[in-house]
Each structure stands twice: as C-alpha cells, then as structure tokens.
Amino acid sequence: MSHHDVIVIGAGPAGLSAASCLAEMGLDVLCLDEQAKIGGQIYRNIQDAPKDRCKVLGEDYDNGASIAKRFTDSKATYLDNVLVWQVESNGHVCYSRLGESKEVKANYIIAATGAMERPVPIPGWTLPGVMGAGAANNLYKEAGLTPEGRIVLAGSGPLLLLEASLLARKGINIEVILEITPTLPSPKAFPHAPKALVRSDFLWKGLSMIREIKNAKVPYYKGVSNIEASGKETLEKVTAQCGTKSLSFDADLLLLHFGVIPNTHIFRQIGCELSWNVEQRYWFPETDAWGRTSCERIFAAGDGAKVSGAVAAKYKGEIAALEVARCSGILSADERGLFAEPLLKGVRHDHWPRPFVDQLYAPRPDQFVFAEDTIICRCENISVKDIQKMVNEGVSELNEMKCITRAGMGPCQGRMCGPAMAEVIAWQTKNSPDKAGLMNIRPPIKPIPLEEVAAMELASDEAPGKNWLLDKK
C-alpha cells in the first residue's frame, strides 16, 4: 500500500489549488479525480476545450486555466478516472480505477468533493429529456454538445439564468424560462444589498446576463409553481401555473435547476460531523477556519464544505493546504498566517455579494410541497405518496424511512432522494428538515464489483474488525 503525505480528493478549483500549494512546498501529494481530466465541474475540460468554446463560456471559465496550469506545473501526482469508494478517518482511502481497486494512505486528506444540483422532484422528472441545467453545461464544456429542439428551462437560482444566457449567446432558441423565484424579492435580501454594491463588477455580470436573455426575447415567467413534465415515452410537454394563468409548452428538453448543495457523501461515510444550513437548507461538514473537519486528518475545502463558488473554492483549497503544511512541519504557525492573509482577503472580497444573492434565491419550504404521484426516489421508483403514508404512520427519520420503503437503497445511495425526502417529512410534521436526520452512508460509496475487493492487496498492519467491508474478505 502506497503512503503519501497528503491525498487530495477532487480536481476542481479547491482540490487543484490545495494539491498545487502542497506539492510546491515539496510534499508528496496524490490527487484522485473521478473525471478523466482536471477541472472539476466548473472548469471541466479546461485544458483541452477549443478556443471558440472557451469564448462562449467567457472569462469565468478561462480563470480556471491558470489554476490548472499551476497544478500541471507542480509535482503533484494526478490519477484520473478514480472512483473513491471508501475513506477512513485514519487517512486510508480505497479507490477503483480501470477495473482494479487499491488501498492507499496519507497523513492528511483534503476532500474537495464539490457541489451537486439540488434535486427537487417534479412530476415527470424521470422522463428521458428532463435533465439538470448543470448537465447541459457539462455536456457543452466536455463535448461541445448543444441542445436542439424545443428547450424549456425551469427552477431558480443564478445558474439557471447563467445557462439561459449561455444558450442565448450561442443563438439557441429557448421556448421559455419558468422561474419559481417570486416576482418581488424577499425582504430578507434587502439588508444585504448595500454589501453587494461593493462588488459592482459582480452585479454588472448579473445584469448583463439578464440583458442577454432579454435581448434574445425569451419568454420569461417568474413566481411560477406546479411545474410538471409529461410525455409517453419521452418528454413532450411542460406545464406550470403562474398566478391564475395556466402555462403549457411543447418541449423536447427540460433543464431543471434549483440551486446547488454540497456533495457530502464522503464526509458522511467517514463519520465527520455535519451541520444544517438553515437559510440554504442543506447539510455541510463542520470545519474550523482552516477547513479541518471533526476528524483531525480530514479537511474539507471548496463547495463540498459550503457552497460559495469557484473563486472562494480556489482560496479555501489553499487555506486548507497551509494548515496541512503546518501540521506536517513545513510551515510555522506564523508563516501559515502570513501566507493565508491574502487568501482570506480574497475570500472576503468574493463574499460581499453572496448573502444578497443567496437570499434572493433562498429555497422556501413551500417550494418543497410535491404532488403526491411524483417519483421521489428514482432508483427504487418510490413516490411522494409512499413517503407521506409512512409519515402518517409515525415514521419521521430518514433511515427508518429507507428501511421500510426502500427509498435511498438504490445505486445513487440517497443522493437524489435524501434531501427531498427530508423536506416531505418536514412539511408534514411541521418540523425542520434536519430533524429527519441523515441517511447513513456506508462503503462502497460508488458501485464496484466485489471481485475487485476480493483481488485487493490489503495492509497487514491494521487490526481486523475496523473495516466492515474489507473484513468480510
């Protein structure tokens, strides 16, 4: 089993910056990436995307080039196509790559798992032709795929509008944008407005995005509810309610987006403590100012720790790296503080407009009232009604719900249904979703063939009984 000073999981802005920083200081860094190329979601394919594609994606994408270059110039070891399926608080990591599973260990682990789109079930969202808006974005970055046919965008949040403006820039016709955000912004947003003005550049970007959509003359409804997708074999129609008006659109592609939440499966499998973000309604790993989780050797950086975007992720990756360098005896506490100063300043500068934007698009409890026939667990085909029935019978905890209904037992391991199930329980029990708890996550957190586990070479120095999966061998 190979041993490294640090293992970095993820190669988005946080992971790349953390790995580069530590490798530049001479530490032995192994970066494990699920994708085939560095960049994460935001900078996907950054090093190979053709020029005209970069031009469409704009400077926010181009910014990733320097982060990627710094990483490639560093001596960090990069492994692509890696499925990390188990991480332990003692620094052991099991992963599968090209049909072979291996166990590696490190003194410290920086997990930069990034964010995922918040799954919000709507009727018909399992139909082929209904996708995440982020999915369309990824397909373009990675492969230059452009949607065609009748395209409807629905949901809320800045990334929905970003995707719309991107499509408009490419000259693609959008049938309609259906936004669930109320026409009048929440009064809670206003106290944050002055702070947002500090970053006029940021607001300017937002405004030009909206102008681009306007110029393309895309029909745009706000305060929409009851979004439904329907069709026989694939998507044919999208309907919604806007005030008293019923809307109906023929559609070939429906892109959904309801904001992003941290991807916490690794932290939960390790056993790190998680906290509930009341405003944004998501779980995140608890960390100190340097990104250290409740497990001493495990750090969280970037959107996987708290959703604050690519720019902050870059700084936070490096901030975590500095603390790891101090713990490894490379930096003194003073030096660490000195190096961290400009990074912390960068985080603060980037953060100015965020509370305002977060409030504008904050998820509201009433947006999680689902029609009862909606499929909530896509893997096991469990409907909202099935969950509601069990809540009526007194089940109000997610693991119990999973045992009884099978929701969350499929290959996605509750990634798609967990957050929505908690919302259903919360709405019915008039409680906060965090009171429904979190589904237990057990390894392997990605599906792997058992023959890979059987063929693994395991460390002999570990006492048996510590690892439930590997001990079964």
Place this chain on the structure above:
Amino acid sequence: MYKLDTSTKNENVEVILDGRSVSLPSGMSIAAALMGTGKIISRISPTSGKPCSPHCLMGVCFECMMEIDGVQRQACMTEIRSGMKINRHLEKENNNESS
C-alpha cells in the same frame, strides 16, 4: 435533443454498443458520446421498467448506469475508448432502437 457543435473535432472510435459495432466520437464520456449521436436512452429502470436518460452528468444520479466491459458503471464518469463493449439492455422492455 443534443448535437455536436462545430467546435467538436474529435475523432471517432469503434465500440460494440448493444451487440452492434458503432462509431462514436472520442475524447468525452460515454454518456456524452451517446447523447451527441442521438442515443438518449441510457437504460431501462429495473424498478419502473421505463426508459431513463442521463440526468445529472456529474456522477450523482446513476441514471446512466450501463454495462461497460462487463461491469455496471456510470457512463457519464467513464471515458469512451476504442473497442469497449457497452450494453444498455434496452431489449428487455423495448425492441425499438432508441433515439
């Protein structure tokens, strides 16, 4: 639903898809290569029996799970390579070639 735009100049590779030899663009994930050539159905859901298409394209939803070289894997997280044997197992429920 999707088409490859002009900025994509990737070479094609030959793979065996559902038992037949097909030519797909390389340098991208299997999911992207299939969607870019009009093959949007990724699997038949074993629980609902209905066709699925990739949903998240970032390794979260598992709707693009298919048999790749004998192992169930996420097509969006697997880079396409020449000679791969990919089985979507669409025939159980639906004999028509999906589009």
